[in-house]
Structures are given as C-alpha cells and as structure tokens.
Amino acid sequence: MKVGVLALQGAFGLHEQVLNRIGVAAVQVRTPEELAEVDCLVIPGGESTAISKLLDANGLGDPLADRLTDGLPVLGTCAGMILLAAEVVDGYPGQHRFGAIDATVRRNGYGRQSESFHAPIHIEGWESAFPGVFIRAPVVESVGRDVEVLAELDGVPVLCRQGSTVVSSFHPELAQDDRIHRWFVERDWSTGHHRFVERE
Amino acid sequence: MAAESMSGRETGTTLVKRGLAEMLKGGVIMDVVTPDQAKVAEDAGAVAVMALERVPADIRRDGGVARMSDPEMITGIQQAVTIPVMAKARIGHFVEAQILEALDVDYIDESEVLTPADEAHHIDKWAFTVPFVCGATNLGEALRRISEGACMIRSKGEAGTGNIVEAVRHLRSIIGDIRKITQADSAELFDWAKQLRAPLPLVREVAETGWLPVPMFCAGGISTPADAGLVMQLGAEAVFVGSGIFKSSDPAPRAKAIVEAATNYRDPHILAKVSRGLGEPMPGLEIDGLETHLADRGW
Numbered sequence: 001m002k003v004g005v006l007a008l009q010g011a012f013g014l015h016e017q018v019l020n021r022i023g024v025a026a027v028q029v030r031t032p033e034e035l036a037e038v039d040c041l042v043i044p045g046g047e048s049t050a051i052s053k054l055l056d057a058n059g060l061g062d063p064l065a066d067r068l069t070d071g072l073p074v075l076g077t078c079a080g081m082i083l084l085a086a087e088v089v090d091g092y093p094g095q096h097r098f099g100a101i102d103a104t105v106r107r108n109g110y111g112r113q114s115e116s117f118h119a120p121i122h123i124e125g126w127e128s129a130f131p132g133v134f135i136r137a138p139v140v141e142s143v144g145r146d147v148e149v150l151a152e153l154d155g156v157p158v159l160c161r162q163g164s165t166v167v168s169s170f171h172p173e174l175a176q177d178d179r180i181h182r183w184f185v186e187r188d189w190s191t192g193h194h195r196f197v198e199r200e
Numbered sequence: 201m202a203a204e205s206m207s208g209r210e211t212g213t214t215l216v217k218r219g220l221a222e223m224l225k226g227g228v229i230m231d232v233v234t235p236d237q238a239k240v241a242e243d244a245g246a247v248a249v250m251a252l253e254r255v256p257a258d259i260r261r262d263g264g265v266a267r268m269s270d271p272e273m274i275t276g277i278q279q280a281v282t283i284p285v286m287a288k289a290r291i292g293h294f295v296e297a298q299i300l301e302a303l304d305v306d307y308i309d310e311s312e313v314l315t316p317a318d319e320a321h322h323i324d325k326w327a328f329t330v331p332f333v334c335g336a337t338n339l340g341e342a343l344r345r346i347s348e349g350a351c352m353i354r355s356k357g358e359a360g361t362g363n364i365v366e367a368v369r370h371l372r373s374i375i376g377d378i379r380k381i382t383q384a385d386s387a388e389l390f391d392w393a394k395q396l397r398a399p400l401p402l403v404r405e406v407a408e409t410g411w412l413p414v415p416m417f418c419a420g421g422i423s424t425p426a427d428a429g430l431v432m433q434l435g436a437e438a439v440f441v442g443s444g445i446f447k448s449s450d451p452a453p454r455a456k457a458i459v460e461a462a463t464n465y466r467d468p469h470i471l472a473k474v475s476r477g478l479g480e481p482m483p484g485l486e487i488d489g490l491e492t493h494l495a496d497r498g499w
Contacts, residue, residue, distance in 0.1 A: 008463050009226040009247060030464065045223050046247070047283055050459065053245035057460050078223070092242070092282055107282060113306035114329050116216040117209040135219045136284065136306070154207050174219050 003185055004029040004038030008054035010046015010079060014173035018181045032063045040073035040164075040189070043080030045135065045171045048107065049092040051079055061096060068100045073164035073189040075180075076100075081167035082107055082138050089141065100165040102144030103157075109139025110169075121158060121170065123151040126198050131177055132158060132170035140169060164189040212329035214351070220284065220306065220331060221352035221415040224248055224438050228428070228459045229417070231255050231442040233273075235280035241445070244455035248284040248306065250440070251277040256313050256360030257443035257482065260492065266314040268296040271303055278304070286333070291498055292318025294327075301330045307352070308332050310345075312497035313359045313442075320499060325349030335419065337370045337495050339377040340396030343406070346414055347399045353412060355436065356495040357420020360443050362484035364421040366495060367431055371418055375435045382410045420495070423448065423481045425461030425474050432465035447482035454478045 003019055005012045007028035019026040019042075026042070029035050043051075055061045068074065068084075076084040083096050087104040091097075110116070113136055120129035132153065140157040143149060150166075151159035158169045159180075172180040179198060186196040210216075227247030232238040238249045253269040254262065268289055278285045284306035289296035291310055296317075300308050310323050312335050325332040326349035335356035336342035342353045355374060357367030381392055381403065389407055393400040405413055418436035422428055423444035431439060439462055445455045457474040464470035487493075 007226070011222045011225060013225065014222060030467075046225075047223065047227060049242060049283060050227055050245045050247045053456075054460070054463050057245075057456075058464070090282065112304050113216075113220055113284065113331065114301070114304055115211060116220065117211045118213065118215055119207050119209040133215055133219055135216060135223055171219065171223075174215065174222065 001039045001185070002027060002037060003040055003042065004035065005042045005044060006051070006080075008046075008058065008060075009050045010044045011171065011173050012042075012044045012046075015042045015044050015077075015181075018173055018178050019185070022178050022182050022185070024185050030058055032059055035060060035063050035067065040185070041067075041075075042184075043074060043076040043083060044173060045078035045080065048079040048082040049095060052083060052092070052095045055096060065098055068098050068165070071164050071189075073184070073187075074100060074166070075184045076165070076167045077171050077173060078135065078137055078169065081105060081169060084165055084167055086144075101160060101162045101167050102147055103160060103167070104141045104143075105138040106141050107138050108136050109141070110134055110137040112136060119153060121151050121153060123159060126179070128198075130172070130179060131175040132168075133174040134170045135174075137169045217331035217351040218414050221333070224284070224417075225415055226463060227438050228455075228462050229286065229438065229440045230445055230455060231440075232277060232446070235276045237446055237451075238277045238280045238285075240452050241455060242281045242283055244452060245459035246283060246455065247438070248286055249277060249281060250286045250288065250309060250442075251305075252288055255443040255446060256494070257362070257447050258360075259313060260360040260494075268293070268299065268314070271299065274300075274303055274305065288314055289323070290314040291316040292321050292323060294323045297323050297328060297332075301328055305330060310334050310350075312356060312494045316497050322348050322499070333417070335495070335498060336374065337498075338373045339381075339406075340398050341498060342374055342412060342416070343396060343398035343402045346412065347402060351414050352417060353414055354417045354419040354440055356498075357418065357422075358487055358490070359420045359494050360485075361421050361487065361490070362423040362444060362447070362482040363487060364423075364427045364430065366487060367418055367421045368434065370420075370495070371431060371434045371436060374416065378406055378410065378412070381407045422458070423484070424478075425457045425471055428458050428461040429465040429471050432462060438462065443482055449479035454481070
C-alpha cells in the first residue's frame with residue numbers, strides 16, 4: 001500500500017517521519033500525478049487557507065475531490081480536518097470544503113496560540129491515553145449521524161471517522177506516539193478488517 | 201509560562217510553542233503595515249503575517265529609533281485576518297514583549313530590525329506563554345537564542361535590502377556548522393560548545409539529530425520567487441518576506457508567486473511559470489553601501 005502525504009504546506013515532514021518510524025515508506029504529494037499513485041493520503045496540519053489555495057495552484061482541487069468521492073482513505077489532522085469537513089464556521093471565503101466527513105467545524109475554535117494546549121485523549125477501546133496536541137485547533141461543533149466519534153475532550157469530539165475518512169482536531173504528528181498512524185495504515189479500508197494492536 | 205486547567209490541559213509548553221512553528225513550515229510569513237495589506241497577504245496564501253508600523257526598507261530609510269508597533273494597529277490586523285499574527289519587540293525589551301503577549305499575538309519576533317533596548321541581554325523567553333522567534337547569523341547565535349527559549353529561528357539576512365546575499369551567508373554558516381558538528385567526536389563537542397558560546401546539551405542535541413531543536417526559517421532580502429526557492433533548497437524550512445512584497449510594483453501577484461515558489465521550490469518549471477510578468481521587484485541595495493547592518497544587532 002502506498003501512503004501519500006499532502007506536501008503543499010505544514011507539518012507534512014513530521015507525518016512522514018512518523019510513518020517512516022513505523023516502517024511505512026510515505027511519498028510526498030504535490031501534483032495530480034503523485035496523487036493518482038497513492039492508495040491512501042494524509043492531510044497534515046498547517047494553515048488551511050494556504051493549503052486550500054495551493055491545492056488550486058497545483059491543480060489538485062478537482063482530482064482530490066474525485067478521489068475522496070471514490071473512497072480514498074484519508075487522515076486529516078487539524079487543517080486537514082477543516083479541508084475535509086462539510087461545513088466550516090469562521091472559515092476563509094472560497095476555501096475548499098471537500099465534505100468527506102459530515103461535520104461542522106469552527107476554525108481556530110479553541111482560540112489563538114496562547115490557548116494552544118496538550119491534553120490526554122481517551123480513545124474508544126484503547127487502554128492508555130493518547131497525547132493530544134492542539135495548536136490553534138478547530139472545534140467540532142456538530143457531526144452527522146454517519147460519523148463515528150472515536151474520542152472526545154470535555155464532551156467535544158476530537159477524533160472522528162466516517163467511512164474511510166478519519167479526522168482529528170489535534171496533531172498526532174507532534175506526539176511521540178505512533179498509534180493513530182498505525183491504526184490508520186493497518187486497517188484494510190475495503191473490508192474494515194484491522195491488523196492494529198495497540199501495544200507492539 | 202506553562203499552566204494547567206480543565207481535563208489536564210497544559211498551555212504555553214515547549215511542545216505547543218514549537219508546534220505552531222511546525223505548522224508554518226513550507227509557508228510564507230509576510231510583513232504588513234495595514235489591515236488591507238494583511239488581507240492581500242492572506243488572499244495570496246500567506247501562513248502568517250508580521251504586523252509592524254514600517255517595513256524594514258522604510259525603517260532603514262527613515263532612521264531614528266524603531267520600536268514596537270502601536271497596539272491599535274496590531275489589533276486592527278488581528279481583526280482583518282484568520283491566519284496567525286506575529287509582532288516585533290526590540291531585542292531585550294521584555295516589557296514590549298509583555299504588551300504583545302497581552303494583545304494575544306500568536307508569535308513574538310525579538311527582532312534586530314527594531315532598535316535594540318539592551319546591549320547585553322536578550323529577553324528571557326521561557327517566562328512567556330506566547331512563543332518567540334529570533335534571528336541568527338550563525339549556529340552559536342541560534343543556539344543561544346534557543347537556550348533563552350526561542351521556539352523558532354530565522355536566519356537574519358539583511359532586512360530591507362532586497363539583497364539575498366546575506367541570507368545565503370547566514371544559512372550556509374548555520375547549516376554548514378551543523379553538518380560539521382554531526383561529524384565531530386564526543387571530545388570535540390566540548391570545544392564546539394566553547395567556540396559557539398552555546399550550551400553543551402544543545403550542541404550534543406544538534407550532533408545527534410543533525411538539525412536545530414526548533415524549526416529554522418529564513419528572512420532578510422527575499423524579493424523574488426527564485427530567492428524563496430534558493431533559500432528553501434539551501435535548507436530553510438519556510439520564508440519571511442519583509443519589504444519584498446509591498447515595496448514591489450505589484451504586491452498581490454508577487455505574494456502569490458512567492459507562496460507557490462515556497463511549496464514547489466524544487467521544480468524549476470513551476471518556478472519559471474510563477475516568476476513571469478510580476479512587474480518590478482523592490483529596488484535592491486548593495487550591502488557594502490549600507491550605513492547600518494541590522495544583522496550585527498544581537499549578542
């Protein structure tokens with residue numbers, strides 16, 4: 001399986017490092033040709049306005065929308081979540097909303113940098129907490145009925161899945177913990193079968 | 201200063217401070233002096249704006265003491281855009297930094313572009329919740345700033361000149377020394393720490409990881425997409441553009457072109473495409489003819 005990391009702007013290098021650490025050779029995606037070759041995609045944290053504009057500049061907007069419609073497994077963290085959401089509050093006009101997850105998110109909903117934080121995240125069915133790092137993070141305000149909420153913080157969803165789309169408000173790429181990346185790449189997205197074990 | 205609140209939330213930690221710098225990688229941070237310019241920057245795809253009263257080229261031309269910007273102007277820019285807003289404090293002027301923190305800016309630049317307030321000491325940046333970026337001309341300077349709590353380093357270049365030569369000198373110096381340190385044996389690291397006037401644990405960290413413990417961006421003299429491509433290929437992880445955009449003949453398309461160049465910095469075909477028809481870049485200055493070398497400020 002070929003894992004791509006959208007490498008237009010943001011923490012794509014950190015996602016690559018985590019993937020390499022768990023033995024997955026990730027490739028950077030900047031062009032439609034590179035996108036066409038991957039079996040799943042990570043959309044990193046960064047500035048969603050900048051990434052959205054760069055998607056257009058590099059001719060990736062329509063090809064990415066098509067692949068998402070076809071069920072491309074995708075992990076979107078922070079800015080990635082904003083781009084994948086169906087509705088964005090306080091977004092930038094004209095910003096891409098791919099609608100791969102039926103959620104309404106408020107951009108910078110957790111506040112400015114002074115309110116950026118980390119906190120332990122308890123993920124459904126996992127034994128130990130995941131270190132969640134929230135940087136000017138988006139708040140999930142509501143989710144549709146087809147969305148599975150995998151983790152909440154103070155009653156607010158922070159990790160969600162719908163079909164083969166997985167989104168987080170926080171940055172697993174900033175944590176010294178590879179479980180979310182392993183969970184994402186060790187699932188057979190066509191059958192839903194999981195090879196993932198929390199502890200290795 | 202780190203603080204703890206509901207659900208074990210911790211703010212102001214090194215992780216969240218350096219984390220924002222990680223999110224800005226591959227992007228362009230633009231100097232702006234009005235809310236309208238900030239909108240132009242955001243529309244072009246800037247990842248953040250630096251709010252200041254005068255761009256470096258004007259500070260250089262006007263002379264006199266350059267200080268922190270008027271809070272009203274910073275607030276106006278914060279209201280105009282959704283991307284992070286940074287602002288500059290004078291070197292060592294920790295009260296300007298306290299004011300910027302009270303204004304809730306996203307990053308403080310302790311900057312040599314402003315007139316230094318202290319000729320021996322930089323700000324103790326560990327004392328703040330808001331993260332700091334600092335300039336450096338060489339590895340020792342970068343590591344001293346990191347030891348004081350800086351969470352992002354920018355190579356200084358020579359601001360307000362539109363001349364890339366100093367940026368290249370500083371980047372090559374920092375990255376060249378990092379390469380040498382990774383080849384040094386454990387005994388040589390003591391001497392490196394002494395030569396660099398930098399803490400030994402940071403020197404050891406550089407030797408082990410082959411990079412700074414924080415992201416390194418490039419500033420000072422970038423005025424074309426090719427300049428952005430040059431410093432990114434040399435190893436910068438993002439770029440600051442000061443006077444280069446709003447002192448050019450047609451700022452909006454130039455801003456967008458530099459954003460696209462920072463992403464596609466290894467692709468000469470895209471660089472050629474985005475470099476077309478951008479109008480006049482800012483007028484450049486020869487380094488030898490300068491009255492003030494801003495990069496010399498900082499200790």
